[in-house]
Amino acid sequence: MATRGETGEQAAAADRGRFITLEGGEGAGKSTQAQRLAGHLRERGLEALVTREPGGSPKAEAIRELILSGVVAPLGAAAEALMFSAARIDHLDAAIRPALARGAWVVCDRFADSTRAYQGALGNLDPRFIRELERVTVGPDRPDLTVMIDVPAATGLARAAQRRGGAPDRFEAEGLAFHEALRRTFLDIAADEPARCVVVNGEASPDEVERQIWAAVQERLPLPGSGPQPKPVVRDAQRRKEQGAAHPKGDERRKSGDRRKSASSPARASREKSAP
Ligand SMILES: Nc1ncnc2c1ncn2[C@@H]1O[C@H](COP(=O)(O)OP(=O)(O)O)[C@@H](O)[C@H]1O
Numbered sequence: 162m163a164t165r166g167e168t169g170e171q172a173a174a175a176d177r178g179r180f181i182t183l184e185g186g187e188g189a190g191k192s193t194q195a196q197r198l199a200g201h202l203r204e205r206g207l208e209a210l211v212t213r214e215p216g217g218s219p220k221a222e223a224i225r226e227l228i229l230s231g232v233v234a235p236l237g238a239a240a241e242a243l244m245f246s247a248a249r250i251d252h253l254d255a256a257i258r259p260a261l262a263r264g265a266w267v268v269c270d271r272f273a274d275s276t277r278a279y280q281g282a283l284g285n286l287d288p289r290f291i292r293e294l295e296r297v298t299v300g301p302d303r304p305d306l307t308v309m310i311d312v313p314a315a316t317g318l319a320r321a322a323q324r325r326g327g328a329p330d331r332f333e334a335e336g337l338a339f340h341e342a343l344r345r346t347f348l349d350i351a352a353d354e355p356a357r358c359v360v361v362n363g364e365a366s367p368d369e370v371e372r373q374i375w376a377a378v379q380e381r382l383p384l385p386g387s388g389p390q391p392k393p394v395v396r397d398a399q400r401r402k403e404q405g406a407a408h409p410k411g412d413e414r415r416k417s418g419d420r421r422k423s424a425s426s427p428a429r430a431s432r433e434k435s436a437p
């Protein structure tokens with residue numbers, strides 16, 4: 162709801178939901194914790210959308226099948242990164258942006274950091290290619306908070322094997338060295354972007370990991386009604402500029418739909434500063 166002196170767009174930005182991503186290796190506990198986090202948000206009366214990548218929308222789930230079956234792998238890391246990006250474009254358009262616009266909190270199991278890690282660092286792709294892909298697919302809708310669930314690769318792989326029972330998918334089938342490098346890459350991303358990322362120890366019990374994540378969310382993203390919130394800052398002009406460049410439809414989307422009242426986020430402001 163707009164208060165006196167606030168522009169419509171500022172009010173819309175304040176009513177937007179929050180975007181949280183969970184990242185980490187296979188078996189780190191992302192899917193487990195995505196559900197638990199959504200439970201906490203719902204207890205607070207918030208709408209929470211739990212979604213995942215690759216996938217999260219019907220078209221993106223179709224692409225997921227292709228990628229995880231391994232038929233794209235022989236085409237190389239660049240082709241794989243493009244397939245992930247194609248899926249991400251639809252996932253954002255069909256699920257994530259509409260949810261955020263109506264004030265829902267989105268909890269996404271893997272997102273762009275997985276592309277940076279799997280296809281970028283481990284596929285030896287030029288980081289500029291990955292950054293550009295991220296810019297044109299994600300645009301200004303980068304996560305407000307990214308939780309890196311950190312476990313030793315061997316621990317995560319053992320958990321994943323136990324859970325699965327059957328044959329490993331395209332990425333689970335990679336060797337231990339690959340998964341250890343993956344873990345280091347996620348930690349490097351977190352170290353590079355401390356305003357967006359938090360690392361939690363995934364070796365702790367599921368309940369303890371849940372507690373750590375919920376504490377981080379409460380600290381980084383003030384929940385609606387949890388005290389005085391910072392006013393929206395000049396970032397709106399910056400966001401319009403980014404939307405103009407990367408997502409001409411973004412403004413249009415923001416104008417429609419009802420929006421729930423929610424907090425403005427310091428993490429979001431700092432994230433705008435770290436835009437590539
Ligand atoms: N903190 C934990 N400690 C022990 N086992 C866990 C923990 N978190 C999840 N698991 C178990 O490990 C397996 C993989 O967890 P999951 O959430 O599916 O991981 P991911 O989605 O990161 O691959 C599941 O069987 C899950 O029950």
Ligand SMILES: [Mg+2]
Binds near residue numbers: 192193270
């Ligand atoms: Mg999972």
